[in-house]
Amino acid sequence: MTKNTDIRVPDGYFSDLQERLLTIPEAKSPRRVHLAPYFAYAASIAVLVLTGTFILRRTAVTLEEESSSEWSYLSYLAQSLDPDGATYDWKDTPLEDQDIVDYLVNDGVTLEELVSYEENH
Amino acid sequence: MAPVQTNEEIFNAIVRDNSEKLYWHVRRMVNSHEDADDILQDIFIKVWTALPSYRGEAQPGTWVWRIATNETLNFLRREKVRAAIRLSSVDAEMERRIMADPYFNGTAAEREFAKAVAKLPDKQRQVFIMRWWDELPYEQISEISGTSIGALKASYHIAREKIEAALNLKADELSK
Numbered sequence: 001m002t003k004n005t006d007i008r009v010p011d012g013y014f015s016d017l018q019e020r021l022l023t024i025p026e027a028k029s030p031r032r033v034h035l036a037p038y039f040a041y042a043a044s045i046a047v048l049v050l051t052g053t054f055i056l057r058r059t060a061v062t063l064e065e066e067s068s069s070e071w072s073y074l075s076y077l078a079q080s081l082d083p084d085g086a087t088y089d090w091k092d093t094p095l096e097d098q099d100i101v102d103y104l105v106n107d108g109v110t111l112e113e114l115v116s117y118e119e120n121h
Numbered sequence: 122m123a124p125v126q127t128n129e130e131i132f133n134a135i136v137r138d139n140s141e142k143l144y145w146h147v148r149r150m151v152n153s154h155e156d157a158d159d160i161l162q163d164i165f166i167k168v169w170t171a172l173p174s175y176r177g178e179a180q181p182g183t184w185v186w187r188i189a190t191n192e193t194l195n196f197l198r199r200e201k202v203r204a205a206i207r208l209s210s211v212d213a214e215m216e217r218r219i220m221a222d223p224y225f226n227g228t229a230a231e232r233e234f235a236k237a238v239a240k241l242p243d244k245q246r247q248v249f250i251m252r253w254w255d256e257l258p259y260e261q262i263s264e265i266s267g268t269s270i271g272a273l274k275a276s277y278h279i280a281r282e283k284i285e286a287a288l289n290l291k292a293d294e295l296s297k
Contacts (some may be wrong), residue, residue, distance in 0.1 A: 006227025007234065009154060014141050017158070021136045021165045025129045028169055 128172050132187040135168060135185055142255065143189045149250045150193045151200075152218040152239060160196055174213045179264060186257075186265045190247060197243050215239040230288075237287035241280050248273055 131171050143164065148157040167188050175184060197211070198231075204211045217223065227235070238246060248266070251257045252273075259270045266273070 005146065006225060006231040008224050008226055009144075009225070014144070017144065017161065018136055018140055020162070021140055022133055024165055024169045025132055028166060040124070 129167075131181070132165075132169055132172055135181055139182060139185050140165070143185070146186075146250060146255050147189065147193050149238070149254055150243075150247065151196065152215050152222065152235070154222075154224050155240060156196070160193060164168050164192045167192060183261060183264045186261075190265060194243055194247070212240055232287060233291050234284070237284040238280075240287065241283060247275050249284075250274045252277050 140161065146242075147160050147164075148154060151157055151160065168185055171188065175181075178184075179187070188227050200213050200214070204214055216236055216239065219232060219239060225232065225235075230240055238249060240248060244266075248262060248268075251262045251265070252259070257265075259273050262268075262273055268276075275290055
């Protein structure tokens with residue numbers, strides 16, 4: 001089987017990709033920030049939040065309990081699927097040889113496969 | 122004395138030397154041209170952002186691959202959470218992507234091969250792709266992943282056995 005011939009890219013894709021990537025420094029360079037408009041936005045948002053809070057406290061039924069349990073469920077779900085957390089970094093948790101078995105089991109390798117590998121090598 | 126390169130010059134060299142290789146790696150990991158394109162953009166934004174703090178503790182290529190592999194794994198983790206919320210599975214989504222990929226022009230056997238690779242656990246798949254398609258030496262994969270060469274060889278070996286088993290199963294199905 002030959003490699004890298006089974007998938008392709010649109011015509012001219014790689015030159016277009018490089019052109020786009022090379023604009024990143026320009027787009028992400030620090031710029032002088034004019035703070036005055038941000039203070040105006042912040043003040044408007046603060047007024048809206050305070051007004052909203054006042055109205056909600058007086059009129060709305062609290063949904064705190066329900067949203068809290070929904071959030072807990074989502075957090076639980078995310079943690080079960082991603083026990084290492086979103087910031088997991090291989091570089092920061094180097095693996096020693098004695099941890100190979102743990103690593104492979106975490107990687108989805110079954111103990112039967114490990115035994116088979118040991119027996120054949 | 123060699124002239125000092127600016128961050129922008131270093132970044133441009135990193136893009137020229139690595140963007141195509143990283144595209145193929147990410148594309149194999151996520152099985153979608155569009156997602157690979159988005160992830161590449163995110164990878165190089167991170168590279169540019171982190172470049173001032175890069176102190177040459179690893180070769181630039183290895184350092185960029187490290188960012189790329191982490192970014193790709195994080196994308197796949199987010200996909201898993203999204204799939205779980207939809208009560209679906211990432212395996213099914215990956216298979217669907219391979220079957221529906223408009224940029225796939227391989228044979229039926231190559232499609233089955235891609236499907237078998239897509240079923241591997243993320244990190245094992247990453248090691249397999251880095252060896253099989255990207256043809257990186259174990260030493261470099263070890264530097265990228267922070268994993269010992271012994272563990273990588275074992276992981277690759279087991280991945281290959283799983284793929285062979287999946288392909289044999291498919292061949293048996295077709296022969297019936």
